[in-house]
Amino acid sequence: MERYQQIERSIITKYRKSLWKKFIKGVNEYKLINEGDKIAVCISGGKDSMILAKLMQEVQKHGVMKFEMVFL
Structure with missing residues (x-):
C-alpha cells in the first residue's frame, strides 16, 4: 500500500473516533448531504480544508x- 493510501485509510481507522465518527454524526444529524446534492468543497491548502x-x-x-462533488 502506498504511503498516501495509508494516510487516507487512517482517517477511518486510526482517527475513527476523533474525526470520522464526529464528522458522520454531524452530517447525519444536520442532514448536510442529501441524495443528488452538488457540493463544492473549498480547499485553501491548510490542514483543516484538506482533511x-x-x-x-x-x-x-x-x-x-x-452526490456530486467538486473541489475549488
Whole structure:
C-alpha cells in the first residue's frame, strides 16, 4: 500500500473516533448531504480544508447517498 493510501485509510481507522465518527454524526444529524446534492468543497491548502476534502471523499466513496462533488 502506498504511503498516501495509508494516510487516507487512517482517517477511518486510526482517527475513527476523533474525526470520522464526529464528522458522520454531524452530517447525519444536520442532514448536510442529501441524495443528488452538488457540493463544492473549498480547499485553501491548510490542514483543516484538506482533511475536510478527504472526509468528503470517503463519504462519497462509502456512503449510501449519491452526490456530486467538486473541489475549488
